[in-house]
Amino acid sequence: xxxxxxEIMLSESQExxxxxxxxxxxxxxxxxxxxxDLDAAEIGFVTNTGHLVVKNHGQIVADIxxxxxxxxxxxxxxxxxxxxxxxxxQRLDFEKEVSTSADIESSMLQLLGDATIASKKWVYRQYDHxxxxxxxxxxxxxxxxxxxxxxxxxxxxxxxPKYLAMAVDCNAQYCGLDPFEGAKIAAAECCRNLTMTGAVxxxxxxxxxxxxxxxxEVFWQLRRSVEGLREACNAFETPVTGGNVSLYNQSPRGAxxxxxxxxxxxxxxxxxxxxxxxFMWGGDAILLVGGWGSEMGGTAYLRVMHGIxxxxxxxxxxxxxxxxxxxIRSIIRLGEVHSAHDLSEGGLAVAxxxxxxxxxxxxxxxxxxxxMRPDVTLFNESQGRAxxxxxxxxAGAIIDILKSKGVEAARIGxxxxxxxxxxxxxxxxxxxxxxxxxxxxxxxxxxxxx
Numbered sequence: 001x002x003x004x005x006x007e008i009m010l011s012e013s014q015e016x017x018x019x020x021x022x023x024x025x026x027x028x029x030x031x032x033x034x035x036x037d038l039d040a041a042e043i044g045f046v047t048n049t050g051h052l053v054v055k056n057h058g059q060i061v062a063d064i065x066x067x068x069x070x071x072x073x074x075x076x077x078x079x080x081x082x083x084x085x086x087x088x089x090q091r092l093d094f095e096k097e098v099s100t101s102a103d104i105e106s107s108m109l110q111l112l113g114d115a116t117i118a119s120k121k122w123v124y125r126q127y128d129h130x131x132x133x134x135x136x137x138x139x140x141x142x143x144x145x146x147x148x149x150x151x152x153x154x155x156x157x158x159x160x161p162k163y164l165a166m167a168v169d170c171n172a173q174y175c176g177l178d179p180f181e182g183a184k185i186a187a188a189e190c191c192r193n194l195t196m197t198g199a200v201x202x203x204x205x206x207x208x209x210x211x212x213x214x215x216x217e218v219f220w221q222l223r224r225s226v227e228g229l230r231e232a233c234n235a236f237e238t239p240v241t242g243g244n245v246s247l248y249n250q251s252p253r254g255a256x257x258x259x260x261x262x263x264x265x266x267x268x269x270x271x272x273x274x275x276x277x278x279f280m281w282g283g284d285a286i287l288l289v290g291g292w293g294s295e296m297g298g299t300a301y302l303r304v305m306h307g308i309x310x311x312x313x314x315x316x317x318x319x320x321x322x323x324x325x326x327x328i329r330s331i332i333r334l335g336e337v338h339s340a341h342d343l344s345e346g347g348l349a350v351a352x353x354x355x356x357x358x359x360x361x362x363x364x365x366x367x368x369x370x371x372m373r374p375d376v377t378l379f380n381e382s383q384g385r386a387x388x389x390x391x392x393x394x395a396g397a398i399i400d401i402l403k404s405k406g407v408e409a410a411r412i413g414x415x416x417x418x419x420x421x422x423x424x425x426x427x428x429x430x431x432x433x434x435x436x437x438x439x440x441x442x443x444x445x446x447x448x449x450x
Contacts, residue, residue: 005054005056005061005062009054009062017242020046026042050065050066050067051063051064051065051066052064052065052066052069078213078214078216078219079216079219080216080219080220080223081216081217081220082217082220083217083220083221084217088310089176089177089309089310090177090178090297090310090311090312091310091311092296092297092302092308092310092311092312094296094297094311094376097306097308098296098302098306098308098375100373100375102305102374102375104349104374104375104378104422104429105429105430105431107301107304107305107349107375107379108349108350108353108378108429108431108436109431109435109436109439110304110305110439111300111301111304111305111346111349111350111379112346112350112353112436112439112440113439113440113442113443114300114304114443115443115444116300116345117300117345117346117350117440118440118441118443118444119140119357119440119441119444120139120444121139121140121441121444122444122445123444124139134146134147134148134149135147136163136271136274137165137197137274137276140357141197141276141277141278142167142192142193142194142196142197142277142340142341142342143165143166143167143193143194143196143197143199143266144165144166144167145163145164145165145166145197145199145268145274146163146164146166147161147162147163148161148162148163148164149161161271162267162268162269163199163267163268163269163271163274164199164265164266164267164268165194165197165198165199165265165266165267165268166194166263166264166265166266167190167193167194167263167264168190168261168262168263169186169187169189169190169193169261169262169264170182170186170259170260170261170262171185171186171189171298171313171344171345172256172257172258172259173257173298173300173303173309173313174186174298174313174314175221175225175257175258175259175260176257176258176309177297177298177309177310177311177312177313178312178313179220179221179222179224179225179228179258179260180224180225180227180228181228181312181313181314181315181316182225182228182258182260182313183224183225183226183227183228183229183232183260184228184229184231184232184316184318185313185314185316185383186229186232186260186261186262187204187228187229187232187233187236187238187262187264188232188235188236188316188318188321188383188384189342189344189383190204190262190263190264191236191238191264191266191325192321192325192342192384192386193264193342194264194265194266195266195325195328195329195340195342196275196277196328196340196341196342196386197266197268197274197275197276197277197340198268198273198274198275198329198332198333199266199267199268200266200267200268200329201236201238201264201265201266202238202264202265202266202267203238203239203240203241203264203265204229204233204238204239204240204241204262204263204264205240205241205242205243205262205263205264206229206240206243206244206260206261206262206263207243207244207245207246207260207261207262207263208222208225208226208243208244208245208246208259208260208261209246209249209256209258209259209260209261210222210225210245210246210247210249210255210256210258210259211247211248211249211250211254211255211256212247212248212250212255213247213248215255218255218258221258222247222258225258225260226260228260229260229262231318232316232318235318235319235321235322236322238264270333272335273332273333273335275332275337275338275339275340276339276358277339277340277341277354277355278339278341278354278355278356278357278358278362279338279339279355279356279358279360279362279364279389279415280338280339280358280360280362280389280415281338281362281389281415282362282415282416282417283392283414283415283416284338284339284389284390284391284392284414284415285389285390285391285392285395285411285413285414285415286352286364286366286387286388286389286411286412286413286414286415287387287388287389287390287395287398287399287409287410287411287412288348288385288386288387288409288410288412289324289327289328289385289386289387289388289402289407289408289409290324290343290382290384290385290386290407290408290409291382291385291408292348292368292369292372292377292380293314293343293347293348293380293381293382293385294376294380294382295313295314295315295380295381295382296311296376296379296380296381297310297311297312297313297314298310298311298312298313298314298381299311299345299347299379299380299381300345300346300347300350300379300381301346301347301375301379301380313381314381314382314383315383316383316384317383317384320384321383321384323405323406323407324384324386324407326405327402327405327406327407328340328386328388330401330405331388331398331401331402334401336390336391336394336398337388337389337390338389338390338391339355339387339388339389340386340387340388340389341354341355341386341387342385342386343381343382343385343386343387344381345381346379346381347378347379347380347381348368348377348378348379348380348385348387349378349379349422350379351386351387352364352366352387352420352422353420353431353433353436353440354440355387355389356420356433356436356437357433357436357437357440361418361433361434361437362415362416362417362433363415363416363417363418363419363420363421363433364413364414364415364416364417364420364421365413365414365416365417365421365423366412366413366420366421366422366423367412367413367422367423367424368412368422368423368424369424370424370425371425372424374424374427374429377424378422389415392414395411396411399411418432418433418434419431419432419433420433420436
C-alpha cells in the first residue's frame with residue numbers, strides 16, 4: 001500500500017523525531033543512529049522563505065506559511081467553567097480541623113509507606129535502569145544522571161562525555177485543588193530535582209492526562225494547567241519540545257484528577273558536580289535551605305493521616321524559585337555540597353528519611369524550632385526548599401553565601417549514627433533508619449500483590 005502525501009504528513013506513528021542538523025555533519029549523525037540500529041533519512045532543508053513547502057517526487061503538494069502552523073495557528077475555543085465544588089475543596093481551617101496531638105513517629109512510618117511516596121525500586125528494577133552501564137546516578141535519587149559518550153565520532157565533544165539528568169513529576173492532588181498552581185509546581189519541582197543533582201534544566205516534555213474535554217469543568221482544568229505550565233516554562237526558559245495528550249480518562253464516578261505530568265532533561269558540564277540526594281559522610285552538617293514553611297493544603301500528611309484532600313496547594317513564587325535553584329547550583333559548583341535533596345511530598349521529615357536511604361543507611365540528628373506545631377514544621381510542603389549536607393567547618397560560610405543571594409538557610413543538624421532523631425524543646429522523635437527504610441521499600445510490592 002502506497003501512502004499519499006497527505007497521509008505521510010499527518011501520520012502519528014510513534015517513536016519518531018525530527019531534528020535539525022548542522023550542514024556538513026549529516027554523516028556524523030547517520031553514524032550515531034546506525035550504531036543504535038535506528039533509521040535516519042534526510043528529508044529536507046531549512047530556508048528563509050517563511051513557507052513550509054512539501055514535495056512528492058519533485059512535485060509541490062503543499063505550500064503553507066509557516067506562521068500559520070505555529071504562532072498564528074487558530075486557537076480552538078471550548079466552553080470552560082470553574083468546577084462548582086472548587087471553593088468547597090479549597091476551604092480548609094487547619095487549626096480547627098486537625099488536632100495538635102499528632103503522633104509524629106507513626107505519621108512518618110505511614111507516610112513513607114504511602115504508594116505515592118514509597119520506593120519505586122520494585123518497578124524500575126524490572127527494566128534496564130543501568131542504561132548500558134551509562135548510569136551515574138541511579139533511580140532513587142532526585143533525578144537520574146546518565147553519561148553520554150562521544151565514542152570517537154568527532155564533532156565538538158573532543159572525546160569528553162556529557163552528563164544528562166532526567167526527572168518526571170506531577171502532584172495530581174495539587175492540580176485537583178488548583179490546576180494552574182499545580183501545573184506550575186509540577187514543572188518547578190521537576191527542574192528542582194535536576195538542580196539538586198547539579199544540572200541546568202534544558203527542555204521539557206509533557207503528558208497531559210484529563211477527563212472528557214467536552215465537560216466545561218474538565219476543559220477549564222486543562223486550560224488552566226496549560227497556562228500554569230506556560231508560565232513555569234517561561235520562568236525556567238525550558239521549551240516544550242514535545243508531549244502527549246490523553247483525554248476522556250474517566251469512569252462512571254467521574255474524571256481522573258487533572259494530571260499534567262512533565263519530564264525535564266538537563267545537563268551537568270562537569271562530572272565532579274554530580275550530586276546525590278543521599279547522605280554521604282557522617283559528621284556532615286545539615287542545612288535547611290528555603291525556610292521552615294507552613295503550607296498544609298493538599299499535603300500528603302493531610303491525605304494519609306487525616307483523610308483530608310482539601311485546601312489550597314502551596315503557592316509557588318516563580319521568581320523566588322528560579323533564584324533558589326540558581327543559588328543551589330552555584331553552591332554545588334563550588335564543590336562544597338555532599339548531598340542535596342528537595343522537599344516535596346511529605347515535607348522535611350520525609351526528605352530527611354529519604355536522605356538516610358543510601359547504601360550506608362546513615363542516620364542524622366536534627367533540631368526544629370520550639371513553639372511551632374511539630375506536624376506543620378515537619379510535614380508542610382511549602383515550595384522552594386531543600387536539605388543540603390556540607391562539611392561542618394564550611395557550613396557558616398555557605399549559609400552566608402546563600403543569604404547574600406536572597407535565599408534563607410539555617411544549620412539544623414548533623415549526619416551520623418543509625419537513627420533519625422528530631423528534637424524539639426524537651427521532646428525527641430526517634431526512628432531506626434532500617435525501620436524507616438523497611439516501611440519505604442516493602443509497601444509497593446505488597447500493594448501490587450507481588
